[in-house]
Amino acid sequence: MEAASIPTPAAHEDHHHGPPTANQSSRVNSEVLGILLFIISEIMLFGAFFAAYFFIRVVNSDAWPPGDGLPVAVAAINAAILLSSSVTMHWTDVSAKRGNDMAMRVGIVTTFLLGCTFLFIQINEYLHLGFTPETSASASVFFGLTGLHGAHVVIGLLLLWMSAVRIFKGKVGPNNHRGLEVPGIYWHFVDAMWIVVFTTIYVL
Amino acid sequence: MAAKIRQPGWYRALAFSILGVLVCLGLSTGLRAAFSVDPVYDGTSVLQISLLMVPLFFLGGIGCFDYWLRWASGRTVVDDHADHGAKSWRDYFKVNTDHKVIGIQYICVSFFFMFIGGLMAMLVRAELASPGRQFVDPNTYNGVFSIHATLLIFLFVIPVFAGIANYVLPLMIGAPDMAFPRLNALSFWMLPVAGTMMLLSFLAPGGSFAAGWTAYAPLSVDAPIGQAFFTIAVQFAGASSIATALNFLVTIITMRAPGMTFFRMPLLVWANFSTSLLVVIATPFIAASQFMVLLDRALGFNFFNPANGGDILMYQHVFWFYSHPAVYIMLLPGFGIISEVLATRARKPVFGYRMMAFSLLAIVLLGFTVWAHHMFVSGMSDWIRIPMMITTAIIAIPTGIKIFSWVATLWRGVIKMDTPMLWAVGFISMFTLGGISGVMLAMVPLDIHVSDTYFIVAHIHYVLFGGSMFTIMAGIYFWFPKMTGRMYNERLGKIHFWLTFVFFNVTFAPMHLIGVQGMPRRVSDYADQFATWNMIISISSFILGFASLIFLYNMIVSWRSGPKAGSNPWNSLTIEWQVSSPPPIFNFDSIPSVVGGPYEYGVPGAVHAILDQPAETPVAAGVGAASEEN
Amino acid sequence: MTGQSHRGAVTAKNWIALLAIIVVASAIGIAFMLALNWFPEQGSNVAPMIDTFWDVLVIVSVPIFVAVTTMLLFSVWRWRQKPGEEDLDGPPIHGSTKLEVIWTIIPTIVIAALTTYAAILLVDIQAAPAKGTRVVNVNGVQFAWDFETETPAGPVKSGRLYLPINEPVKFNVRSKDVIHDFWVPAFRLKVDAVPGITTTYNLTPTKLGTFDVVCAELCGLGHAYMRQTVTVLTAERYATVMAGLARASGAKPPAGGAAADVAGEKLFVSGNPATGATACGACHALKAAGTTAATGPNLDEMLTKDDAAAIMEMIVDPNKEIVPGYSKGIMPANYATTLTKAELAALVKYIDQSVHGKG
Numbered sequence A: 001m002e003a004a005s006i007p008t009p010a011a012h013e014d015h016h017h018g019p020p021t022a023n024q025s026s027r028v029n030s031e032v033l034g035i036l037l038f039i040i041s042e043i044m045l046f047g048a049f050f051a052a053y054f055f056i057r058v059v060n061s062d063a064w065p066p067g068d069g070l071p072v073a074v075a076a077i078n079a080a081i082l083l084s085s086s087v088t089m090h091w092t093d094v095s096a097k098r099g100n101d102m103a104m105r106v107g108i109v110t111t112f113l114l115g116c117t118f119l120f121i122q123i124n125e126y127l128h129l130g131f132t133p134e135t136s137a138s139a140s141v142f143f144g145l146t147g148l149h150g151a152h153v154v155i156g157l158l159l160l161w162m163s164a165v166r167i168f169k170g171k172v173g174p175n176n177h178r179g180l181e182v183p184g185i186y187w188h189f190v191d192a193m194w195i196v197v198f199t200t201i202y203v204l
Numbered sequence B: 001m002a003a004k005i006r007q008p009g010w011y012r013a014l015a016f017s018i019l020g021v022l023v024c025l026g027l028s029t030g031l032r033a034a035f036s037v038d039p040v041y042d043g044t045s046v047l048q049i050s051l052l053m054v055p056l057f058f059l060g061g062i063g064c065f066d067y068w069l070r071w072a073s074g075r076t077v078v079d080d081h082a083d084h085g086a087k088s089w090r091d092y093f094k095v096n097t098d099h100k101v102i103g104i105q106y107i108c109v110s111f112f113f114m115f116i117g118g119l120m121a122m123l124v125r126a127e128l129a130s131p132g133r134q135f136v137d138p139n140t141y142n143g144v145f146s147i148h149a150t151l152l153i154f155l156f157v158i159p160v161f162a163g164i165a166n167y168v169l170p171l172m173i174g175a176p177d178m179a180f181p182r183l184n185a186l187s188f189w190m191l192p193v194a195g196t197m198m199l200l201s202f203l204a205p206g207g208s209f210a211a212g213w214t215a216y217a218p219l220s221v222d223a224p225i226g227q228a229f230f231t232i233a234v235q236f237a238g239a240s241s242i243a244t245a246l247n248f249l250v251t252i253i254t255m256r257a258p259g260m261t262f263f264r265m266p267l268l269v270w271a272n273f274s275t276s277l278l279v280v281i282a283t284p285f286i287a288a289s290q291f292m293v294l295l296d297r298a299l300g301f302n303f304f305n306p307a308n309g310g311d312i313l314m315y316q317h318v319f320w321f322y323s324h325p326a327v328y329i330m331l332l333p334g335f336g337i338i339s340e341v342l343a344t345r346a347r348k349p350v351f352g353y354r355m356m357a358f359s360l361l362a363i364v365l366l367g368f369t370v371w372a373h374h375m376f377v378s379g380m381s382d383w384i385r386i387p388m389m390i391t392t393a394i395i396a397i398p399t400g401i402k403i404f405s406w407v408a409t410l411w412r413g414v415i416k417m418d419t420p421m422l423w424a425v426g427f428i429s430m431f432t433l434g435g436i437s438g439v440m441l442a443m444v445p446l447d448i449h450v451s452d453t454y455f456i457v458a459h460i461h462y463v464l465f466g467g468s469m470f471t472i473m474a475g476i477y478f479w480f481p482k483m484t485g486r487m488y489n490e491r492l493g494k495i496h497f498w499l500t501f502v503f504f505n506v507t508f509a510p511m512h513l514i515g516v517q518g519m520p521r522r523v524s525d526y527a528d529q530f531a532t533w534n535m536i537i538s539i540s541s542f543i544l545g546f547a548s549l550i551f552l553y554n555m556i557v558s559w560r561s562g563p564k565a566g567s568n569p570w571n572s573l574t575i576e577w578q579v580s581s582p583p584p585i586f587n588f589d590s591i592p593s594v595v596g597g598p599y600e601y602g603v604p605g606a607v608h609a610i611l612d613q614p615a616e617t618p619v620a621a622g623v624g625a626a627s628e629e630n
Numbered sequence C: 001m002t003g004q005s006h007r008g009a010v011t012a013k014n015w016i017a018l019l020a021i022i023v024v025a026s027a028i029g030i031a032f033m034l035a036l037n038w039f040p041e042q043g044s045n046v047a048p049m050i051d052t053f054w055d056v057l058v059i060v061s062v063p064i065f066v067a068v069t070t071m072l073l074f075s076v077w078r079w080r081q082k083p084g085e086e087d088l089d090g091p092p093i094h095g096s097t098k099l100e101v102i103w104t105i106i107p108t109i110v111i112a113a114l115t116t117y118a119a120i121l122l123v124d125i126q127a128a129p130a131k132g133t134r135v136v137n138v139n140g141v142q143f144a145w146d147f148e149t150e151t152p153a154g155p156v157k158s159g160r161l162y163l164p165i166n167e168p169v170k171f172n173v174r175s176k177d178v179i180h181d182f183w184v185p186a187f188r189l190k191v192d193a194v195p196g197i198t199t200t201y202n203l204t205p206t207k208l209g210t211f212d213v214v215c216a217e218l219c220g221l222g223h224a225y226m227r228q229t230v231t232v233l234t235a236e237r238y239a240t241v242m243a244g245l246a247r248a249s250g251a252k253p254p255a256g257g258a259a260a261d262v263a264g265e266k267l268f269v270s271g272n273p274a275t276g277a278t279a280c281g282a283c284h285a286l287k288a289a290g291t292t293a294a295t296g297p298n299l300d301e302m303l304t305k306d307d308a309a310a311i312m313e314m315i316v317d318p319n320k321e322i323v324p325g326y327s328k329g330i331m332p333a334n335y336a337t338t339l340t341k342a343e344l345a346a347l348v349k350y351i352d353q354s355v356h357g358k359g
Ligand code: HEA
Pocket: B214, B327, B328, B330, B331, B373, B374, B376, B392, B393, B395, B396, B397, B399, B400, B401, B403, B431, B432, B433, B434, B435, B436, B437, B438, B439, B440, B441, B442, B443, B447, B450, B451, B452, B456, B459, B460, B463, B464, B467, B468, C064, C068, C106, C107, C108, C110, C111
């Protein structure tokens, strides 16, 4: 995840000579490109679950919504929380590039806490829905899509945690921010995906 | 001992795996106790959680995550290339970041699974040699052909191509390594995990997974626990190929040598570029299909339970949206290999280079529009069938462009018919046959009769054996001198080819006939009228299996004691042949610069790339300049 | 590296020879392929259409394969590296737009023609059945089919499919457990039996006789044995058979007697799909019932020394004793719950009588 994966010429050990510097044949940074391609994969993974949603709700016309109504208001608040965490994430990233240490630290902690809040509300919602995946196929799709997204939030939170650790150890700064930028891109993706999931599940 | 366990490696992997099992045991019983489920201990649940988690512990133990964890915990990481390159054979059993070592690891492991998968095929043929029951009961039989196909697809064809490309692709584009060497190592180590898991399913209570490589729901949902081994192993194999594909794409886009424009890339690079696009976009679908099966199996979800509103055909749509592109994932890299071999051994530029590149991309695009041709008799809505028939048949056009261009490449060349070339020429002919039977299958009215018969089995093997396997053989023989620094035995190579070629046809050609006559596939017993052909097929298949032993012998003996091969035995222009065999540990002393196309054979004085090999200076000052502009 | 001239380009004579070879080899190839006996007998109105379509596909395909292979072999033969040519390169031909256009357009035309033909054919095959078509409900269960013919007097169930000749029939195909596939090779049509939905096709049987019904979708360990038969009869014979079947399935089985035999045979051949009792005939051969499956032992041979009580025990608790050469757990162990006491008794009586030639 760090620039170190394209090794720089060996400055340390003199007796063993390292690889030559690779030619940079594109303007895109390789880590950023890597995470973008990975996000394409992730979108397809969600796509498959949306296909399941389509088949079960539209083709098979299984009763929708599962149970008696979904808590749209809660989910909307959750969407707002996640969106604001995207804003704070962006702020963290900008602060890192500007070298504003304090703002960066506050930013990453806020983002992390907002993410945790989202997860907490989501789990709480699960417990009060009144139906389980075993109830019906629609319920399975509901848990499938929101659960898949929840799993991504968990992964995103892990990445944020790592970024936070590195920030607090002073490893992130204007000249060394890829390690923050890449998890940031992933976090934005997780947030954007919630908007899509939210819209298809709760609104439509 | 304690020190050994702290070091990444097999001891730690073992310790971590045991720890993993204990954690899963705790997790399962703990959760069940917390939700007061009775009984607290449930073997199936422990097993299922272990299948998911223990591999992660193993990968951690062997050392795939060490660097990242150190980095993530904010410690200083120095890349001293300690885990780069192999100094002894032992290094091949460790986590290594050198694309050349990883390439060899990939190739050896996938061939290991090829031989196991082939052995399963021998069992299949032994059982089918005559009607009635020979060696295995019907359930074991279903398991045997399921594992046969699964191993050969997910642990042989797909990864062996990744292995070959891992070795030669960075060299070809003038890169010192792949873009993400540690991710590369992780991709590799997920393979033995997936393969072992599939084989272990034989030991599962109720037998191995036995629902075919397609694992259709609801059969796979109701099946015994062995099926979970498939469901989860496929996740690891899939994650492995996605990670490799990302790596190839980023490497190709960002690490080409100066002067290596897209249209100066060798076609193997183009082929892997296209394949990787397919992998990145399609593979998540098989992951999703198996996640859904797993959720249905383990947690009582209703995705495929029609009684509760589930949709069974949805499984097939999701599965084939991956698995049709997967058949091109299993062939496009082979197309690349064939282009390299033909140009070099016929001493001519690849005919219509640009169209060759564009037809690859066309196949990628079209590949996403045809999945339902596997579902012509599945009972899906009728109106999808005709559009899918048309898109499917259209794929013959870009594929035809490739076939014809290869023939034109041979035309008026100076053709040296040595082993790689025999496989390449054999491939063109056999794949054309398999492709044509594919176009016949695309024709819905015929498919309604022959779907799920031995006609399909014949098609599968003409495209996968006559297609993919032949290209793999061409590639292995072609790059063997580069990878090992030694020459294989040409005579044994030729015997291997001719035995394979003849008995491949005797084995699989009659399957077209018995298929149309009405023999269904996936059966351990069949009507007496097919007895004669099946006996012939079985005998021939054993000789086919024997031929692969010649190959094995040739490879092992030549690797150890074959004559030394020079750096460029084929007199090729592409960059990988301009460095020593095997290449130096960091590939180049300085990055080469590319000045022309890759196949300018016959053009007087043409050069593809300039490599200067300064004797001792580790870093050539001038070379970095090009990259600093960006 | 040059000095090509002596290798020469292709002469007009070469071209003529090549063309001749392709034409002759294609002709031989087509003749050979058409001479082979590909298809099973033609049992329905659809069969001739499919068989003709196959012939067309063969006639189109063989020349493509022959042309590619001939050009390959010719190149390899004509331009093989000869001694002294080790350092020679071929002429640097990079491509030819004209050729590339040709070999894009020709396959396009072939594809367009074939798909058009196929689409029209498909529409013909699926043409809606005439009014008053007979409807047969085909139900798949692991590992047997049962058939339910709709008649004005109500549905008639049978373990063997009977159809009248030259009368359109529509199949409604369903499944109770996993996916099966209803295929009659002689009719050329098949469709999956998918739990939760009904799939259909229709055709007109055109030939008297008995044909195989094959399950063509992997459905579990008994998949290979999920084979039954369809018998196409003249209208008169059909009416008699159906009347007999109607009587059998309508009658309430009294204890013992002839009716019990019928119920026993029915249970043996078709099981009881309603409760999930798998047909014995899916796995066992029994002469009297006309089943030939070989997943389990041949009952005529195995049961010669067993009395009714022993047979009952083997059915109710099959895993207690395993016949040598077979494995445990294949024969369903649930017959004690899926069949009623009366049904079990009828079944055992039927088997006992069949094997020992009583009654
Ligand atoms: C490497 C793997 C591979 C490849 C490349 C292909 C290539 C093709 N396949 Fe195949 N296929 C499989 C692997 C592959 N397939 C497998 C594994 C299955 C079974 C899965 C299962 O159920 O287990 C399968 C099943 C399968 C089916 C489903 C059958 C069924 O289950 O009922 C169909 C139907 O359309 C089909 C069609 C095609 C077509 C049209 C191509 C085309 O891409 C072929 C194109 C190539 C050519 C046509 C030859 C060269 C072209 C010319 C010389 C030009 C001129 C030609 C013409 C004008 C015809 N395949």
